[in-house]
Amino acid sequence: MSLGLPDWPEVGYIVIATVLKVESYGAYVRLDEYGEKEGLLHISEISSRWVRNIRNHVRQNQKVVLQVMRTDPAKGQVDLSLRRVSRDDKRKKLEEWKKARKAETLLSQAASQLGVELLDLYESDGSKLVERYGSLYGGLEAASKNGLEALTEAGITGETAETLSEISKDKIVISQVTIQGVIQMTSLNNEGVEDIRMAFIDAGVVAEEHDATIKITTKGAPKYRIDLMADDYKTAEFAMDKIVTSIEDAWSNIEGTFSYERQ
Structure with missing residues (x-):
C-alpha cells in the first residue's frame, strides 16, 4: 500500500x-x-x-x-x-505513480540508514514533505535541487535532513530545459560598457526571482546571447519575458539602442 x-x-x-x-x-x-x-x-x-x-x-x-x-x-x-x-489522465497518473514508487524506495533507504521503520519515518518527516511540496517525490526533488534548505523549510532537521539530502542528490537527477535569445544593445554614454554589465547583473537577479538561471555570452558587440535554464518550458518562457522586459526598461533611460530576438 x-x-x-x-x-x-x-x-x-x-x-x-x-x-x-x-x-x-x-x-x-x-x-x-x-x-x-x-x-x-x-x-x-x-x-x-x-x-x-x-x-x-x-x-x-x-x-x-x-x-x-x-x-x-x-x-x-x-x-x-x-x-x-482520458489519455491525459492516464499519462499523469502513470507519471505520478512512478514518482511515488521511487520516492518510497528512497525513503525506505533513508529509514534503513537511520535505523527506523519506514512508516515511522513517513509519519514523522515524510508527511511534512507532502504538506510543504504536495507530494513525497516533490519534496525529495526539492532536496535534490536545493539541499538542506528545502528540508528545513519543511521542518525537517538534523541527521534525518542530512540523510534525505544526500540520498536525494544521489538518486534524483534534476532535468532542465534551455531556451535562447539574442539581445542587441548599444550605449552612447561614456560608461556604456558599465551600463551593459549592470543590466546583465540585474538580469541574473530577475532570473533567480523566477526560478531560472542565465548565462550571457557575447556574439561580438553589440550582440549578446542569453541561455536560460529552468525546470520546464513554461517557467523558462515566463522568466525570459521578465528578463527582457527588465533590461528594456532599464535601457529606456540610456541613450542607445535595444532589440531582442527569440532563438
Whole structure:
C-alpha cells in the first residue's frame, strides 16, 4: 500500500490496477496502491463502444489506469471504469505513480540508514514533505535541487535532513530545459560598457526571482546571447519575458539602442 493514502479509494479517484482475472462480464483487478484490495471493471465500463470480445481490451497481468465509480468498504467492493479515463489522465497518473514508487524506495533507504521503520519515518518527516511540496517525490526533488534548505523549510532537521539530502542528490537527477535569445544593445554614454554589465547583473537577479538561471555570452558587440535554464518550458518562457522586459526598461533611460530576438 502506498504511503499517505487512505485505506480505500474515494469515488472519482484515478488508480493504478493489475488485471487478475478476465471474465465474460468484466475483469477483476488488484488496486496496486491499496494493498491487496480488489475491484471489478464491468464490461460496460471498458469502452464507450460495444465490446465484442473483452480480451481485446484487457488481459491478465496488464497494468491499467482506472477511475473509481463506487466503493463499499463494508462489502469490500470497488467498481471501476476504464472508458472514463482520458489519455491525459492516464499519462499523469502513470507519471505520478512512478514518482511515488521511487520516492518510497528512497525513503525506505533513508529509514534503513537511520535505523527506523519506514512508516515511522513517513509519519514523522515524510508527511511534512507532502504538506510543504504536495507530494513525497516533490519534496525529495526539492532536496535534490536545493539541499538542506528545502528540508528545513519543511521542518525537517538534523541527521534525518542530512540523510534525505544526500540520498536525494544521489538518486534524483534534476532535468532542465534551455531556451535562447539574442539581445542587441548599444550605449552612447561614456560608461556604456558599465551600463551593459549592470543590466546583465540585474538580469541574473530577475532570473533567480523566477526560478531560472542565465548565462550571457557575447556574439561580438553589440550582440549578446542569453541561455536560460529552468525546470520546464513554461517557467523558462515566463522568466525570459521578465528578463527582457527588465533590461528594456532599464535601457529606456540610456541613450542607445535595444532589440531582442527569440532563438
